[in-house]
Amino acid sequence: MTAPALGKDLLGLEPLSAEQIRLILDTAEPFKEVSERAIKKVPALRGKTIVNLFFEPSTRTRISFEFAEKRLSADTVNVASTGSSISKGETLVDTARNLEAMRIDMVVIRHPASGAAQFLGSRIRSNVINAGDGKHEHPTQGLLDLLTLRDRFGKIEGLKVAICGDVLHSRVARSNIWGLLKLGAEVALCGPATLIPRELAELGVRIIPHIEDAIAWADALNVLRLQLERMQGGFVPSLREYNRVFGVTRERLERAPRDLVILHPGPINRGVEIDSDVVDGPHSVILPQVTNGVAVRMAVLYLLAGGAPDWQAS
Amino acid sequence: MSDLLIRGGRVIDPSRGTDGVADLYVKEGKIEAVGRNIPAPPGTMVVDAAGKVVAPGLVDLHVHLREPGFEHAETIASGAASAAAGGFTAVCSMPNTDPVTDSQATVGFVVRQAIRAGKARVYPIGAVSLGQRGEQLTEFGEMVQAGAVAVSDDGRPVASSHLMRTALEYAKTFGIPVADHCEDLSLAIGGAMHEGIVSARLGLKGIPSAAEEIMVARDIILAELTGGHVHLCHMSTRGSVELIRWAKSKGLPVTAEATPHHFTLTHERCEGYDTSAKMNPPLREAADRDAIRQGLKDGTIDCIASDHAPHHYDTKEREFDEAPNGIVGLETALGLAMRELVAPGILSLSEMIKRMSTTPARIFHLPGGTLAVGAPADVVVFDPDRRWVVRREELHSKSANSPFIGETLVGQVEMTLVAGRVVHQRKDRSTS
Numbered sequence: 212m213t214a215p216a217l218g219k220d221l222l223g224l225e226p227l228s229a230e231q232i233r234l235i236l237d238t239a240e241p242f243k244e245v246s247e248r249a250i251k252k253v254p255a256l257r258g259k260t261i262v263n264l265f266f267e268p269s270t271r272t273r274i275s276f277e278f279a280e281k282r283l284s285a286d287t288v289n290v291a292s293t294g295s296s297i298s299k300g301e302t303l304v305d306t307a308r309n310l311e312a313m314r315i316d317m318v319v320i321r322h323p324a325s326g327a328a329q330f331l332g333s334r335i336r337s338n339v340i341n342a343g344d345g346k347h348e349h350p351t352q353g354l355l356d357l358l359t360l361r362d363r364f365g366k367i368e369g370l371k372v373a374i375c376g377d378v379l380h381s382r383v384a385r386s387n388i389w390g391l392l393k394l395g396a397e398v399a400l401c402g403p404a405t406l407i408p409r410e411l412a413e414l415g416v417r418i419i420p421h422i423e424d425a426i427a428w429a430d431a432l433n434v435l436r437l438q439l440e441r442m443q444g445g446f447v448p449s450l451r452e453y454n455r456v457f458g459v460t461r462e463r464l465e466r467a468p469r470d471l472v473i474l475h476p477g478p479i480n481r482g483v484e485i486d487s488d489v490v491d492g493p494h495s496v497i498l499p500q501v502t503n504g505v506a507v508r509m510a511v512l513y514l515l516a517g518g519a520p521d522w523q524a525s
Numbered sequence: 526m527s528d529l530l531i532r533g534g535r536v537i538d539p540s541r542g543t544d545g546v547a548d549l550y551v552k553e554g555k556i557e558a559v560g561r562n563i564p565a566p567p568g569t570m571v572v573d574a575a576g577k578v579v580a581p582g583l584v585d586l587h588v589h590l591r592e593p594g595f596e597h598a599e600t601i602a603s604g605a606a607s608a609a610a611g612g613f614t615a616v617c618s619m620p621n622t623d624p625v626t627d628s629q630a631t632v633g634f635v636v637r638q639a640i641r642a643g644k645a646r647v648y649p650i651g652a653v654s655l656g657q658r659g660e661q662l663t664e665f666g667e668m669v670q671a672g673a674v675a676v677s678d679d680g681r682p683v684a685s686s687h688l689m690r691t692a693l694e695y696a697k698t699f700g701i702p703v704a705d706h707c708e709d710l711s712l713a714i715g716g717a718m719h720e721g722i723v724s725a726r727l728g729l730k731g732i733p734s735a736a737e738e739i740m741v742a743r744d745i746i747l748a749e750l751t752g753g754h755v756h757l758c759h760m761s762t763r764g765s766v767e768l769i770r771w772a773k774s775k776g777l778p779v780t781a782e783a784t785p786h787h788f789t790l791t792h793e794r795c796e797g798y799d800t801s802a803k804m805n806p807p808l809r810e811a812a813d814r815d816a817i818r819q820g821l822k823d824g825t826i827d828c829i830a831s832d833h834a835p836h837h838y839d840t841k842e843r844e845f846d847e848a849p850n851g852i853v854g855l856e857t858a859l860g861l862a863m864r865e866l867v868a869p870g871i872l873s874l875s876e877m878i879k880r881m882s883t884t885p886a887r888i889f890h891l892p893g894g895t896l897a898v899g900a901p902a903d904v905v906v907f908d909p910d911r912r913w914v915v916r917r918e919e920l921h922s923k924s925a926n927s928p929f930i931g932e933t934l935v936g937q938v939e940m941t942l943v944a945g946r947v948v949h950q951r952k953d954r955s956t957s
């Protein structure tokens with residue numbers, strides 16, 4: 212085996228180089244096929260123990276990681292914050308040290324606090340994979356979005372991608388911004404000014420206030436979930452108005468100069484940030500995103516475990 | 526207690542505008558004489574201060590000593606020892622203890638504990654409102670009788686403009702300032718660091734500069750309305766400096782302090798979710814830091830205060846959002862002022878001592894800040910050129926939550942005297 216190509220942890224896409232991101236995407240390609248087999252298993256991580264440490268509710272990401280781990284033949288344990296000592300007030304650092312003492316190889320962590328994955332990674336020797344930390348990053352989501360766009364367009368470079376909605380609170384947005392910029396795409400952020408941190412323009416993204424303009428500009432839209440509690444926070448007056456002013460609707464898409472590819476990280480609020488006929492329409496790649504999620508996570512697990520970049524799953 | 530002759534140091538006394546090599550003779554706890562070639566009577570301890578600076582002891586208007594209530598992080602004794610080690614002969618302790626220092630009884634407790642500790646002088650600051658709840662005024666008169674030198678709800682702003690108005694009016698009766706922690710909570714709530722590009726990248730909720738500036742503007746306007754003395758704590762933004770400059774141009778009774786971390790560090794220090802850089806007000810941008818430096822130079826910012834805020838290491842060993850605000854600062858304040866302000870020529874040595882001793886003493890009407898003959902011998906002797914490394918295990922505070930651990934500072938305290946008594950002496954120093 213060669214030296215680990217990604218370093219010890221996957222904390223975000225910001226610290227990765229374009230080469231490292233491409234390596235993960237390229238490594239994911241052969242893993243896609245594993246999930247299409249009758250026997251969906253390869254022995255790449257046999258004997259490795261992985262803990263899935265989820266401090267927040269998650270369906271898609273947790274199951275996707277678990278499938279990825281099992282299809283690589285790793286031994287996995289799921290720990291949720293409820294029903295564990297975390298609910299008894301154990302601190303994150305103590306949880307980490309106890310897991311470490313059980314001689315595990317990797318931790319996949321989802322946590323409500325930004326920086327939690329880095330906190331863990333700097334305190335234990337095991338590999339740490341960030342499965343979403345607060346409002347910071349969700350790197351495997353960013354990677355599966357990149358893989359889905361690459362499948363569809365053949366390349367990322369030169370693509371125009373608009374990230375629409377609640378960027379302020381979105382870890383998906385941050386990972387997408389970094390990944391897309393590093394691979395040479397143009398990125399726009401679109402949404403109400405209350406939900407778009409204007410400082411992000413310093414990273415080299417453009418801010419497009421009106422969804423009609425974003426649709427006219429973009430090749431693809433990545434539509435973020437509008438969390439219902441944002442109304443109480445005073446960021447938007449009502450979901451109804453949000454849909455009318457910022458919603459991705461078929462009518463708006465039909466006026467676009469070209470067909471747009473539609474991504475959404477889920478879970479979807481149908482009729483709020485995106486209309487059902489767009490979700491279920493011909494340009495939606497929302498389900499291919501989910502399929503790619505397993506392959507990307509297999510690639511990340513495999514590379515962090517020290518797998519050679521040129522490994523072939525077939 | 527023996528008398529003391531500090532011989533051949535560079536004696537700097539901003540209260541009298543003097544700066545030159547001289548001897549300083551301390552007798553019976555007071556400054557007896559300052560001059561050349563003072564003979565040492567028998568029994569006098571003689572300290573060779575050649576190459577050292579001899580100055581009035583430093584005065585810190587803003588520290589948290591955590592007692593009562595949080596003695597695992599600091600006690601009045603450990604905090605007063607930390608002060609002495611940092612060259613401070615007097616510190617003013619904020620009332621956000623448990624119970625809150627909001628009555629003559631709790632103020633008296635702080636005074637007694639400080640006397641028992643016998644290190645730096647500790648002057649209590651009483652709360653503005655009962656329990657710091659922002660509702661009902663405390664008994665300023667009784668607290669002043671018990672030893673309080675100012676009132677503040679620090680840690681929290683005085684959110685109600687009406688309460689701030691009445692506090693400023695009522696405080697006038699007793700000649701004390703109201704020290705305000707300026708923060709519009711509706712803008713700042715849930716914030717963990719400065720709102721800017723770093724918070725946007727890290728995904729941490731930001732505290733906009735406007736949260737401070739709105740309250741600075743309000744307090745200035747209320748100082749004008751009431752004629753009461755408002756002291757603005759830990760100023761951190763360029764907008765605040767501008768507002769204070771405007772207030773001073775109108776001659777309003779407004780004074781302001783800034784911390785060493787705000788004239789040294791910027792929000793980039795939070796990268797990596799380093800909780801030792803988490804404080805409130807947060808570290809801001811380079812332009813803010815530069816405005817604070819300029820404010821200290823031109824006097825818009827009157828003084829330097831440490832906002833010494835000890836926290837047990839467990840509480841900082843947390844997710845950034847969960848970690849408490851603040852850093853210890855008493856033992857690094859002088860070294861940072863020397864490195865960041867004096868070395869680059871922003872302040873002269875004398876101006877630095879003025880901002881750390883003479884002026885703060887005047888703002889809170891404290892004795893000290895002077896080497897005038899007859900004054901209590903509160904004195905610091907420091908080596909202005911000595912470089913030293915901040916080491917966790919060498920701090921006198923019970924806590925070591927500092928972003929400066931491992932950094933090299935310039936200027937180290939050799940000796941601290943309170944009322945002529947040596948309360949700190951650097952360990953490997955030899956005296957004759």
